[in-house]
Amino acid sequence: MKRVSVLGSTGSIGVNTLDLVSRAPGDYEVVALTGGANVVLLAEQARRHDAALAVTAHEDRLDELRAALSGTGIEAAAGDAALCDAARRPADWIMSAIVGAAGLPPGLAALEQGTTLALANKESLVCAGPLMMARAAFHGATILPVDSEHSAVFQALVGEDISSVERLIITASGGAFRDWPLERLSQATAAEAATHPNWDMGQRITIDSASLFNKALELIEAKEFFGFAPSKIEALVHPESLMHALVGFNDGALMAHVGPPDMRHAIGYALHWPARRSIPVERLDLARIGQLTFRAPDEARYPALRLARAVMEEGGLSGAVFNAAKESALDAFIEGRIGFLDMSRVVEEVLTRLSDERLSVAAFDLDTILATDHLARTAAADIIGTLQR
Ligand code: NAD
Ligand code: MG
Incomplete structure (x- = not known):
């Protein structure tokens, strides 16, 4: 048992x-x-x-x-x-x-x-x-x-020599607003952002998928989990959400993980690892699906990705600042206090304001991280107050 x-x-x-x-x-x-x-x-x-x-x-x-x-x-x-x-x-x-x-x-x-x-x-x-x-x-x-993209990378790496990996590519559906005109995004509501085209997930991660803050968190997560340099980790928009990640090797091969958008796959892989066991998820019929499409993420539409890159480069406590500011901005958006595009403005401003604190910290322990989280939430509340509609 x-x-x-x-x-x-x-x-x-x-x-x-x-x-x-x-x-x-x-x-x-x-x-x-x-x-x-x-x-x-x-x-x-x-x-x-x-x-x-x-x-x-x-x-x-x-x-x-x-x-x-x-x-x-x-x-x-x-x-x-x-x-x-x-x-x-x-x-x-x-x-x-x-x-x-x-x-x-x-x-x-x-x-x-x-x-x-x-x-x-x-x-x-x-x-x-x-x-x-x-x-x-x-x-x-x-x-x-357990995150589907990271489970996909983990599975693609089985039996491989880590030093032969050139890049990781994690995919993003693009979320609820991927086809909205940019001008409309400032008016988007939490209810509209909380409907995901492919995945059925909790409310917060679904809204984070629409802003690509979820992908931003996942880029940082990939760096921390797998230990690759930030320059080796990319995000790719893939609207069908069937290819979850690809690992690129030094011989030019890309090992891709394809599966249904059902979290029970990644949960089950972790539950049974290192074995694979039958899981009651859909078996994909690729002939019926016909095509998988990909496009580069549009950074004007998704500033979260640019902010994540800065956090990956800086390391240290910047991840704690980024996450706490994002959680505060998401709360404010859900409560209708700020607009959809304001979320990335809040996070960027908090990162700028707290840059000194981050640099002066010597210890990286739980107390320091929780204190940083608190500082970032306080700064975010202040900035949200100035943006409030
Ligand atoms: P959810 O909101 O559906 O569930 C969150 C759980 O945490 C609930 O049990 C809730 O009661 C509990 N919780 C909330 N606030 C808490 C607090 N302050 N203290 C203690 N417990 C608290 O969220 P979810 O979508 O299941 O996501 C859970 C985690 O998994 C998140 O980190 C999310 O990013 C990650 N994740 C989710 C999915 C998905 O498909 N839902 C996919 C990948 C990763
Ligand atoms: Mg994910």
């Missing part, structure tokens, strides 16, 4: 993870499940999977969670410390699928037990890539990518 925990079990990735787990119930023992405000779903998942522990991030929801689990013997807890305790419960495989920088402390706590961490939470690598990788190496933990 493989002992599994799912951090962020009530979200899009969490639900898909439990879907795969439930298909082979005899193979898994569910240890801890964690969620946010949706304690009804969390309790229902914990009962269905007979989890040992359920944790909500919200302390004021603990009574509700306890009531929903009464008589089951399933332990209930709440709050940030409890999330990290859940990540420390012995498990063989832990899914990190909390959204945002909030996933960093539990992700680091999970690595301390030297386990396998399936990493959907890209923000933790963006904020703290070197810390995550060092923590994993120190404790003998394995990090497996």
Whole structure:
């Protein structure tokens, strides 16, 4: 029996993870499940999977969670410390699928037990890539990518000599607005941005797909995970979202990963790795699909990519600044306080304002990263105040 925990079990990735787990119930023992405000779903998942522990991030929801689990013997807890305790419960495989920088402390706590961490939470690598990788190496933990593009690269690299890799290409659908005229983008609403042409994902990542901030995070994630120079990592717009990534080798070969746009593929690869097991996803009929198309990303339309390049070059704490500013700008856009194009303006301005702080920091530990995250959110709030409509 493989002992599994799912951090962020009530979200899009969490639900898909439990879907795969439930298909082979005899193979898994569910240890801890964690969620946010949706304690009804969390309790229902914990009962269905007979989890040992359920944790909500919200302390004021603990009574509700306890009531929903009464008589089951399933332990209930709440709050940030409890999330990290859940990540420390012995498990063989832990899914990190909390959204945002909030996933960093539990992700680091999970690595301390030297386990396998399936990493959907890209923000933790963006904020703290070197810390995550060092923590994993120190404790003998394995990090497996779950982001579809990074899983695709990981799969294309199996058996290859890393020194023969010339470039990584990760694809982007272009999101909800890829065919909108540039002039219309300033008027785009959160509801319009939250519909993805190909993938069914959480609201935040779907809006980030429309602005290409998701791809920006993924460029940084690729640099931190695979350790390639920024100049070797490219983004390519591919509207069909069927080719997830390509790896280019020194003999000119490109190894491409093609698969249906269904996160259960990448989750399942990480769950069963190093084996492959049958997964109930669509089998692509390429003759019916007919063609796959590609185009270069338009940087005027997507300033997020340019900002990501600067962050990749600078390294250090710039990733934590970038991510926190992006999260604040996204909140403001969702709440209708700023426009769609203002999000990249906020992030760029925060990066400029905090450049001194970034350069003067000597330590790269969790406290410094969280303090930087806080500084960047404060700066973003200030800038958002000046832009507010
Ligand atoms: P989601 O919003 O659907 O779910 C997020 C989960 O985190 C939920 O369980 C929620 O309750 C919990 N959560 C939210 N805020 C929290 C907080 N402050 N503290 C603790 N828990 C909190 O998000 P998602 O789409 O499943 O994405 C999860 C992660 O996976 C993100 O980092 C995202 O970028 C990444 N990812 C998602 C997809 C996808 O298809 N959805 C694909 C690739 C990568
Ligand atoms: Mg992705």
